[in-house]
Amino acid sequence: PPTKKSRLSKGVNMYACQNCTPLHHFNSRLTDALEILEQHAFFRLDQNAESRALAFRRGSATLKACPHKITSVDSLKNLPYIDTSNSSKAGHCKKVITEILEEGFSDEVEDIVNSDFYKTMKLFCGIWGVGPSTAKKWFDSGHRHLNDIKNLKLNKDQTVGLEYYEDLNTPVSKDEALCVSEIVKTVCMEIKKDLLVTLVGGFRRGKPAGHDVDLLISHPTQGEEKHVLPKVMEKLKDNFLYTDKKMSSGTTHPQYTGKSSTMDQFEKCFSIFKLDLPKSTKNGNEKPWKAIRVDLIVVPTDQYPFALLGWTGTKHFEREIRRYTKTEKKVVLTSHGMYTTDTKQSIEAKTEEEIFKKLDLEFRPPSERCC
Ligand code: GTP
Ligand code: MN
Ligand code: MN
Incomplete structure (x- = not known):
């Protein structure tokens, strides 16, 4: 029989592109919380914003690939980007997950969701053509509502983004x-x-x-x-x-x-x-x-x-397959093609399946790339 350790970590690999990540998974209560933290880190735009955001997304991707519902802190053992001894960022994921498992909610996540900052950043970033830096500039100037920014200087994208705000924010x-x-x-x-x-x-x-x-x-x-x-x-x-x-x-x-x-x-x-x-x-x-x-x-x-492959996503899947490819295969993968980093030799492929095969990756159909 498998040891406890191997059973617990079974199936979840380091690179999200190696995992089967279906659209519907078992841990959305936890992944929703981690993705709020991801977005919040991204909104803050401070020094390590990107790597902090990425750490939460990686933790979330791990949970999405778990083939069962996580109900106890014990079952977090050996999960990549959640239970790793030498990373404070993984520690942050684990802390929040633990809170939710034990208390039913996380104070940190609740505080963020209810904050003026988060709510306003979400509102402004919902305008097509507005990213976190513009949104933050407006927030820092005291703006809180769409009406407040109607008379600001907007570029073309932002002008139409605001004009069709409601439609564009309806799925x-x-x-x-x-x-x-x-x-x-x-x-x-x-x-x-x-x-x-x-x-x-x-x-x-x-x-x-x-x-x-x-x-x-x-x-x-x-x-x-x-x-x-x-x-x-x-x-x-x-x-x-x-x-x-x-x-x-x-x-x-x-x-x-x-x-x-x-x-x-x-x-x-x-x-x-x-x-x-x-x-x-x-x-x-x-x-x-x-x-x-x-x-x-x-x-x-x-x-x-x-x-x-490049336009099917998710964004995280794309980031991960490129990271895997570069680190493990010494190959650069883009939406145009791939080539070896040392000899700059182009590697041909006629299908998505062939790309995975040439990268020694198990093929993941689009429905399993939902990380
Ligand atoms: P929803 O549209 O919210 O349902 O999600 P989505 O996964 O379709 O996201 P989106 O439309 O933003 O992007 C689809 C895929 O195309 C993602 O994998 C992106 O990484 C990729 N993508 C988006 N914009 C660009 C771009 O300008 N260049 C390239 N190469 N890829 C892009
Ligand atoms: Mn798109
Ligand atoms: Mn899309």
Whole structure:
């Protein structure tokens, strides 16, 4: 029989990309608390904000991958990023989990959720185009409500973000995402019949709702995807409330693109789509459409599996597979491709499965990447 130790730590590995992390797991009461701490650390923007935030996310990812409900402090034994003797950050995760297991709640988490700072930062960061540094600047100037910032100097994204605040903070349903996807597919077919439109992001992982719709546009013949985006945008101009097109820098080879961030070099468009609502859902004086954030990303076919992997998420899964790849395999992985760090040799792959295989990783379908 397995020893107690091996049984307790069974199945949860160091890198989240090695674990099976389903959408529905057993420990959401605990992971919700850790993710509030993660977000709070991120809002504070102090010296170690990022690494503190990451420590909470790693703890949360471990609990999401646990194949059972954690009910006692004993069963935290040997869990990565929670029960490690030499890390004060893991200690912080463990302390909060222990409080919740023993008291039913954590004072620290309750205080954060009820704080003016956290509530206001959440409110302001809910505006498209506003990140923690802008939100904090406003908070520090004494602003607390959306009305307070209407007359401040805002950039274009923020102006429309505020204008459509309510819609953009109402979750996008799977049906709405499929509707948008069909509309984009239809215009793509009119442009070139073999254009491929793929729903990625949270919906590809099986989420029933999300904050936006992420669509990859590609063509089975290399090069045929060029010049497609302006045509799509022209055909859809009446469906868009706002578009922000990003040009491709041209240097898409992984060797020459940004090493660290999740930013990629694809030609893309961050937009706000005006989706007409079916008659039955309209009532009286409500407007007959909903503003929805849509990302369109144009991907050459040779980079498609890497873009698919890179845009399926979660953000943490992407961060972890890149960390695993770099640390354990000495390979740099991006949404464009992968190459060895020493010889700069490019490693080809035709499918997501092949990428995992070449990295000696067990394949995780999108539904198991919900870390
Ligand atoms: P919801 O939209 O809230 O349902 O979650 P999501 O997982 O779909 O998040 P999001 O739409 O923000 O991003 C989807 C995936 O694309 C995530 O893995 C991100 O890391 C990735 N992503 C988002 N923006 C960019 C970007 O500008 N460049 C690259 N390469 N990846 C991005
Ligand atoms: Mn998304
Ligand atoms: Mn997105």
